[in-house]
């Protein structure tokens with residue numbers, strides 16, 4: 001037993017990360033909101049479908065041993081050029097199949113997407129085998145060496161076909177458990193089938209009933225994490241094996257690689273130390289407000305916060321408890337939604353506005369292909385996976401956004417965020433394919449977030465004619481900033497804990513007999529939260545968060 005729910009004194013102690021949460025019960029959601037054409041580091045986004053129908057595909061397109069004499073440097077360049085061209089074509093085919101699936105969900109498109117993914121994995125495996133034979137001695141310059149190094153990192157595609165199949169099945173099985181989990185309502189044993197989306201998410205956000213929140217929190221974990229633990233442990237072995245085949249010591253080493261820092265863990269700790277003073281103030285303030293609301297008998301003035309009353313299943317954003325904790329009750333804050341509705345905005349208007357924003361920064365307008373190919377409104381005639389995302393089709397001209405846009409301020413900002421990804425795609429489109437990605441995994445999101453923050457300022461909204469009166473009152477400002485902090489600042493220690501925990505698992509510092517205990521140790525240390533009920537190693541609370549069964553990196 002791991003005694004981790006006692007009221008110990010809260011002793012607390014990055015990267016801009018962006019959370020994407022779409023837990024569609026039937027289909028595996030897109031897990032990052034842009035689709036880089038270079039899937040080397042986002043290795044799992046392309047293999048994480050629920051279906052297990054991996055059809056064998058006869059791939060005759062790529063014969064790695066034909067046509068290249070790998071000796072003098074000129075031949076290395078020729079090899080890279082050929083791989084660039086072929087890699088781009090293979091990538092386009094795969095991305096197109098994923099797009100077709102996500103914008104028209106049915107069995108046929110799903111099968112096509114799975115097939116395309118498998119073909120792409122086989123192609124990557126061929127590249128990996130080929131480049132392992134290339135001697136770096138004759139490489140003409142560092143850019144070429146870097147291309148070879150990056151091209152030779154193919155993630156799980158380096159596994160043998162049998163191992164890769166097992167790896168994919170383990171992840172699919174975990175995600176099937178996660179995506180199909182449901183619970184019954186508190187004290188209503190016959191009202192069952194409550195799913196994460198929208199039922200449990202709404203309960204966690206809007207219920208202020210302590211018992212209902214505690215019950216929902218616990219039941220979700222009983223139906224997900226507990227059933228995922230054994231599969232997860234098996235997957236860790238294969239994930240580490242794939243990392244070793246890519247010349248890394250383990251998956252933690254592999255996931256750190258794109259940050260290109262030999263001191264990543266120290267960098268992260270330093271970044272967190274910078275944010276910590278603000279987080280501690282926020283934490284203390286929220287604890288006081290929750291104590292006022294739920295009563296001192298339920299909340300100790302010095303203990304960590306119970307994880308179930310913070311408005312979110314994972315306590316990763318606390319913005320849903322704004323209503324019971326806001327500094328200036330009754331003072332509204334910036335929301336231009338009513339004005340957007342009054343002015344009759346359409347989804348297309350929102351995207352035209354986003355385009356204008358970038359043009360005003362002296363950047364280009366969106367190309368014609370973008371407007372013809374994108375889906376900016378939920379179609380009525382077919383099922384679409386609505387998670388907003390930006391897509392690069394790997395051919396230097398086809399870039400699209402998929403978004404079921406609603407007319408509100410949140411989606412106005414999201415549209416700008418997604419379009420920032422498109423601009424980044426367009427700006428690096430002339431690089432070799434292997435370099436067409438963010439400078440590191442945090443970069444794409446950081447740019448989108450920076451643009452989003454600029455768009456949401458009162459000054460800009462006034463210039464759009466969406467805000468008539470200037471908001472001079474500081475109480476309105478403080479309410480707004482407080483709400484932002486509940487979302488953005490709170491998310492930082494959470495994201496940090498998720499991957500700090502996984503790095504410790506991948507590199508063997510923490511064995512399965514300590515999985516859950518270590519999770520709560522870190523959650524208390526960094527987030528200052530504790531589970532509402534006693535936990536043990538029978539529980540596997542990390543597995544109740546999507547990115548753990550999906551095996552997708554969280555630091556970005």
Ligand SMILES: [Zn+2]
Nearest residue numbers: 033034445448
């Ligand atoms: Zn994004």
